[in-house]
Amino acid sequence: MTILEQFQQWLLNYWPSWAAYLVPALIAFIIIVIIVLVMVLMFIYMERRIIGRFQIRLGPNRAGPFGILQPVADAIKVLIKEDIVPIRADRWVHYWAPIITFFPALMIFAVIPWGQGAIFADLNIGILYVVAISSVGAIGIFMAGWGSNNKFSLVAGMRTIAQMVSYEIPLVLSIGGVLIIAGSLSMMDIVEAQNVPFFLLQPLGFVIFFIAAASEINRSPFDLLEAESEIVTGYHTEYSGMKFALFFFAEYTHAFALSTIAATLFLGGWRFALLPGPIWFFIKVLLVFIVLLWMRSTLPRVRVDQLMGFAWKFLFPLALINLFITATEAIIWPGFPWWLLFLNFAIAALLIVLWSGLFPVPGEGVSFKRYGRGIAKGMALTFKHLFRHPITVQYPEQRLTPARRFRGYQLVWYEDQCNGCRACARACPVSIIDIETRKGEEKGLVVEKLEVDFGRCLFCGLCVEACPVQALFMSRDYEKASYRREALVMNKEQFIAAPDKRSAYAYPDLEDEMPPQTLLAPPKEGR
Amino acid sequence: MFKTEPIMINFGPQHPSTHGVFRMRITFDGERILDLEPVFGYLHRGIEKLGESKTYTQIIPYTDRLDYLASMTNNHAYVLAVEKLAEIEVPERAEYLRVIMAELMRIASHLMTVGFMLNEMGAFFTPLLYMWREREKILDLFEMVCGQRLTYNYMRIGGLSQDIPEEFMPALERFIEEMPGFIDEYDQLLAENEILLARTKGVGILPPEQAINCSVSGPVLRASGVQWDLRRADPYSIYDRFDFEIPTCQNGDVYDRYRMRILEMRQSVRIVKQAMDQLPLGEVRTKVSATLRPPKGEVYGHIEGPKGELGFYLVSDGSPNPYRFHIRAPAIINLTMFRDVCVGRLLADAIIILGSIDICMGEVDR
C-alpha cells in the first residue's frame, strides 16, 4: 500500500468516491511536478558549476549568491525571447514537437519510488511503462527535425531515430537481468528485492544500462544530435523562446529521470542505513548525475557510424549474454546469494576484455589492450582537476596588473618636451595621428592640434619609439569602452591629463617605478 | 529500387566550428561527402596591397595580423626577409631571443590548435581549457617582454625592439620546467582515449606523394612521413646551433597530425632550454633608419612557422616602400588538399580534418 493509496482509503470515509480518488492524485501530481522542476533547475545549475570545476574554473556565480539563481535567469531570458517560426516550416508540427518531447520525460516520474511507499502509482508494469514512454520521445525529436524546414535539423532528426532505437535494445536487455533477479516488473518490488544492490550482482548490466541510458538522453559522449560543431545544435536550431526552453528542460528532465531509474534499479533506491529513505535516494541520484557530468566533460563525441557499431556489435551481444547468464544463475541458485557477485564481476571483466578484442579500432587490428583503459586514465585526470583551485579572476572586483611595458589604450604626452617634429605621425602605419603646429614665440614649433583616432589605432607603439625627445608614452589603461564612436577620437588635452598611467614601453629606465605584473605562474622565490 | 538524391549544405561563414569566417559547400549523399568546395575571402583586408604604400618598418604591425595566433613567427619571417634583402647584420643576443620567442610561439599555437581540434570533436572545452592555461602563461611572458598579448610587433629590422626585462628569465625558467609535466598531463587525458582513437585513426589520410605535390608544409607534411623541416633543410637564423629532432609520423591521418603537434611542443621546449643556457649578453638592435631604402632586387625569406612554411616575397625598387609584398601563407596552401582528403568520408570527419590542418583565416584571406 503506497502512501497515496492509504490517503485515498482514509478519505473515502469522508468524501464521495470520485473526489476521494481524484483530489489526492492531483495533489501528488502537483508535488511531483514541483519536485521535478526544482530538481531540474538544480541540475542545470550543478552541471554548469561542476563542469566548470572539472575545467579548473568557476561556473556562473553572478546571479544570486554562488550563482544559484542562474537557472532562473536562464528561464526568464528564454521566456521573454521572441518565438520565431520559420516561414515554410510546418506550423503545427513545429508547435507540438517540444510538447511531445517533454511530456514522456515527465511521465516517467509517475513510477519512481522516492521512499518507503512514496510512489505516485505502483503499477505492476512499472519498468515496462518507463521503457514504453521513453520511446515516444523519439517521435517528438523527429517532429522537431522535420518541422524546422532546415536540412541540418532533418539530418539531426534522422540521426536521432537511429540512435534512440538502437540503444533501446541494450537498455531493455540490461534491465531484463535485473527483472530476473527481482522477479517482478513493479518498481517498488525491485527496490524491496535489493538486499544486495543490483550493481554488485549485475556489474555488466549496470555498465550497459548506464552507457545506453547516456545515449538515450543524448548526453555526451553521445550527443551528436546537438553537436554544435557539426549540425549547429541539430534539431533545435530553429527553436527560440519557450519552445527551446521546453527542449532544454526535456533534456535535463530526461537526464534526471534516467538517473532516478538507475538509482532505483541498480543502486538500491531509497534503501540504506540510518538516514531516511528520500535523502539516500537523492544522494544516489546526484551521484549518478555527477558521473554523467564527468563523462561529459572528459570524453569527445563519437561519430554516428561508430555509435551504431558500438550499440549493435558491442552492447547488444554483451547484454544478450548477460541476460543468458543471469537466467542460468536464476535456475541454478534461485535465491541469488550474495557471493554470486564475485562470479558476476569475473564474468563481466572476462566478457569486456574478450569483446573489446573483437571490436578493434580501425586501422590497428585486433588488440586486447583497449577495454576502456584510455578513457579511464582521462577521467582520472579530470577527477584530479576537480579539486584544484580554480584560476578564474573575478573581474571587475579583482583586477590583474598589466605588464610594465603594456601598450595600452591611450597616449601620454608631455607638451613642454614636444618639439613638433611630427616623427610620430610619420611613423604611424595607419596614419591616424593628426598634428598641426604653428610657430611659437621662441624658436621652435608649438603643437596646436594633436588628434589620434583610437578606433583605428593598432597599438603598435611605433609612434612612441619614433619620438626623439621622449615626449610620448603609451599608457597602461585597457578599459576604455565608450558609447559613441566620436569619443574614441582623443585630443591633446586628454593625453596631458593622464601622466601617472605611463607605461614603460620603449623606456626601460621607467620600469622600476611600475608595479609588477600579475603572472599566472610567478617565478619561485630566490630566483 | 531507391534513388537517393544528394543534398548540398552550406557550412556557412557563420558556423561554430570553422575556425573563423570560412565557408564550405558540401554535397552529401546521406552522410557521405561527395564533393566539398571551400569558399573563403571573407576576411580579405588587402594587406599585400597596403604593404606597397608603407615603409618597411610600418609593415611589421600588419604582419602581426596575418596569422594572429602566431604573431611572433610572422614578424620573424618578415624581418628575416628584409634583412636578407638589405644585408643587415643582427646581433647574437637578438638572434637567440628571436629563437626563444619563436619557439614559445610555436608551443602556444600548437596548444591552441590541439585544444580547438578536440573542442570540435566534442570534448566540451576540457582539453582546450587545460591547454589554455599554459597558453596564458606564455602570453603573460610575451606581455612582459613587449606589452601586448596577441599582436606583438616585437621584432624590428635589425633585431628586436627592446631587450627583455629582468623578471623574464626566472619566469621563463619556471615555465620551461613545468611544461613537460603538463604535456604529459595532456597525453594522459588524450593519447590513449579510445573515442579519440576511433574518431581520428584512419581519418583523412594524406599520402606523402600527394602531400608533396600539393605543396603542403609544416606538421601536416611531417605527419605524412616526409621529414622536411626548414630549420634543418634550409637553416635560417641560428637554428643550426641547437640540437633537436624532427619527429615524423607514419600514417598521415588526423591522429598523427595531433601527435605531431604534441611531439613538436616537446622539441620546442628543448630548443628554448638550450637557447636560455647559451644566451649571450649584448645589444639587441642594429640601428636601421626608419625609412630604410634597401637595394633594388627581390628576396624570398621563409621560416618554419607553426602552421607550415611561412614566406615573404619582397621586391624592392630602391624606395622606402616595397614594390611588391607577397605572403606565402601556409594555411591556404595546406587547404588545397582539403577536398581530396575529405571526399568519401562522413561529415563529422570533415570538421576534424579541417581542425587538424590548422587554418587561421587571417592568413588564408590576408
Place this chain on the structure above:
Amino acid sequence: METGIVIAFWVLAAVIVGAALAVVFFRNIFHAALFLVLCFFTIAGIFVILSADFLAGAQVLIYVGAIGVLIIFAIMLTRETKRGNPSGRLQLPALIVGLLFLITMVVVVVSTNWNVVAEIPEPTISSLAQALFSKENGFVLAFEIAAALLLAAIIGAIVLVREK
C-alpha cells in the same frame, strides 16, 4: 460500470475514430502519420480501461515506439510529401466497401459468445506468462516460431539494403 470508465471510454473512442478518419482524409502525409501515432496511443488507453496493463505497455512500446517511428521514417525517406496524399477516383466505391466491412465486423463481434473472465487476475503478467509458457497448455512452440520468423525478417531486411 462506473461513470468514470464510461466517460473515459467514450472520450477515447471519439479520439480514436477522429484520428483514424484524419489519417485517411488528410492531404499532408506527415500529419496523417502523426494522427496514426495518436490513434495507437489512445488504443493503449482502451487497454488500460480494461485493466490490461501489460498489453497497454506493449502497445505503446511496439506500436508507437517502433511501428510509428518506422512509418514516419519511411514517409520521410521515400515520398514527395509536398504533393501529399492524392485522392483517387474510387472514393465512393471505397466508402461503400468500408461501410459493408464495418457492418459485418460489428455484427460478428456483437453476436459472438466471448469467454470473458469474471475476475481479472492481478498481476496480469504472470497469468499471461502462464498461458504462453506453461508446459500443459502453453504456446511455447508458436512463440518460438514467431521469434524465428522475426529473426528471418530482420536478416532479410539487412541483406536487402546491404551495400555491395
